[in-house]
Amino acid sequence: MLPVAAGAQSQKPVITGARVAGDDTRTRFVLDMDRQVTPAISALASPYRLIIDLPEVAFSIATDSGKTGRGLIADWRFGLFAVGKSRVVMDLTGPVKVDKTFFLPAVDDQPARLVVDLVRASAEDFDEFVETSRARKAKSSKTSAPKSDKLTAEKDSDKPLIVLDPGHGGIDSGATGVDGALEKAIVLDFAKLLKEKLDESGLYNVQLTRDDDTFIPLLRRVEIGHELEADLFISIHADSVRRGQKFARGATVYTISDKASDQLAEDLAASENMSDVIAGVELAEEPTEVTDILLDLARRETRSFSVYFARTLVSELESAVRLINNPHRSAGFRVLRAHDVPSVLVELGYLSNEHDEKLLISDEWRARMANAMAEAVHGFFRPRLARRQAAPSQ
CATH class of the missing domain: 2.60.40.3500 (Immunoglobulin-like)
Structure with missing residues (x-):
């Protein structure tokens, strides 16, 4: 800070x-x-x-x-x-x-x-x-909190709703680069740039989980996507690699899985899942296993769409920016747990690598990255947008 x-x-x-x-x-x-x-x-x-x-x-x-x-x-x-x-x-x-x-x-x-x-x-x-602390906070929230803090957004059924989630914020700075760049600032600036690119098309309703330097708990980020009935959730990060992976660099796309695809993915998920602990938030209990067959089917379908978008995104990024080896990875990221919203986590790069840090603060690189991600979004929603364009002639 x-x-x-x-x-x-x-x-x-x-x-x-x-x-x-x-x-x-x-x-x-x-x-x-x-x-x-x-x-x-x-x-x-x-x-x-x-x-x-x-x-x-x-x-x-x-x-x-x-x-x-x-x-x-x-x-x-x-x-x-x-x-x-x-x-x-x-x-x-x-x-x-x-x-x-x-x-x-x-x-x-x-x-x-x-x-x-x-x-x-x-x-x-x-x-x-x-x-005693918990009881005092509960009493205070009853007397001071508004009746509802649920988000609402005009839901245009013709326009896909996209939630961009800049990681960390406020007391949780996230990673710090070799030369002092803060993850929370880098990802917020990039999310705003990506929103501008998507807004320019006029095809989407784009919302941010945060648009300033404010901390948002992980569960609340998931709830925002659910409450807004998002069609796609993109969490944006620029982490610092630990445990001997100091030279890792390049963009990476993560989807959720019960078992991590590799050690790097497992370490990153563990680090990102500590965000609430860092900010002094009481950890909510993990939701119990889905038992309702319809919910289970919805979760499976959502994960399939998440993987589809991740592959589309990797395909677009390949020709625009440097990617890490095996750029589509998976692990148990808490922020990707919505059962009804296709979700991915994008590591723009790794602040523990001085070359990546320089790129992350470069306007030229950020523009290329944002353009590639916007193209991936267009590709993901192309069938839906095509149906919308064809509807008037039917």
């Missing part, structure tokens, strides 16, 4: 510094800021995390401030979590208890400070803290 100048966005509180002190018995976390804010502190287990929710603030903290921990805090990160809400997430070394929280007003040249003191606790105490 890029630092924000202290004078910018003055209408928001500004956090100017942060630090961790202490040991594995008692640890203090401090946020320096220009004015007092009221935090909401909660906890999540599996893994152990402490969450500090704040009204939306401007973070003027160096990027590497969120990379180190100490004592009871193994690591921590910060960012925008939702509209009007910022969040700090701490990965803990084990169960803790919040011993005290207090706010120190600004004095002379010293900034205002939010202080949170943690002490080691038993697993039972931490579980009780989690339950």
